[in-house]
């Protein structure tokens with residue numbers, strides 16, 4: 001048997017605020033493989049997330065196939081828009097959902113992890129977050145600030161996380177992010193500079209794999225996932241159409257399941273993938289390799 005064994009490893013997954021997204025599916029797969037899992041949660045979503053956990057609303061999702069359920073070792077407030085607390089405007093720092101959260105910047109979460117677990121406590125870091133305030137606008141109509149916000153939160157945050165968390169990684173460490181086909185091909189409706197952010201994320205994956213590989217001895221990969229009706233994806237407004245379209249036109253005519261992304265993430269984070277870095281790994285039922293939509297009438301079916 002060739003197992004995915006993450007026993008004794010610690011993962012930090014940024015971008016978990018419920019049990020409906022890829023971040024949660026990745027957390028669960030890593031826990032199933034034996035890792036302890038900490039998460040970073042966007043402060044505006046943190047109270048609801050903690051409530052869901054406390055009231056047992058996520059117990060079914062937390063159940064492990066072998067019995068029992070997994071828990072998060074620690075939940076950190078994280079707003080990936082900010083590298084340091086001083087970067088956050090005062091009105092954010094003083095606002096209700098941020099005020100009591102301490103240092104929610106990338107530097108802050110790095111310091112908190114080091115203080116909780118010691119000098120080199122991490123093996124796996126997952127970036128599973130994105131935000132584009134103008135995602136519903138065509139790129140052509142996107143404001144400069146909307147575009148820069150999308151690229152800042154959804155792409156630059158990975159650069160900052162690798163720089164800050166890289167020194168906390170043990171040998172063989174692995175960074176992973178989530179990207180989408182819209183970074184390579186036109187997906188009408190995926191606007192607001194989010195396509196630009198995904199293109200940057202994929203390019204940065206290659207450059208960071210080289211730079212952080214040499215500086216910290218870590219790997220950096222990204223998973224290009226097919227459409228999945230998470231909270232973030234549902235906010236774009238046409239996720240059901242995207243799912244139906246991909247099911248009809250992918251190489252494998254089936255819907256993607258989030259645990260399939262989780263399992264790929266666990267593999268990529270494991271020693272089994274020790275020589276894989278700088279890559280975009282497609283977990284999309286082969287949709288990316290199609291060059292033409294399947295039209296049953298054109299095929300005479």
Ligand SMILES: NC(=O)c1ccc[n+]([C@@H]2O[C@H](COP(=O)([O-])OP(=O)(O)OC[C@H]3O[C@@H](n4cnc5c(N)ncnc54)[C@H](O)[C@@H]3O)[C@@H](O)[C@H]2O)c1
Pocket residue numbers: 014015016017018020021022023041042045078079080081127128129130131153178179180181224225226227228229230231232233
């Ligand atoms: N769902 C899809 O169809 C799909 C497809 C391909 C790639 N992805 C990518 O997967 C990743 C995870 O998204 P998801 O679809 O699972 O949705 P999700 O809603 O589960 O995850 C997005 C998370 O980002 C967090 N977030 C937003 N702004 C933040 C900020 N400034 N700081 C910290 N956290 C912030 C949200 O609170 C949320 O927890 C994203 O990068 C997304 O682009 C999603």
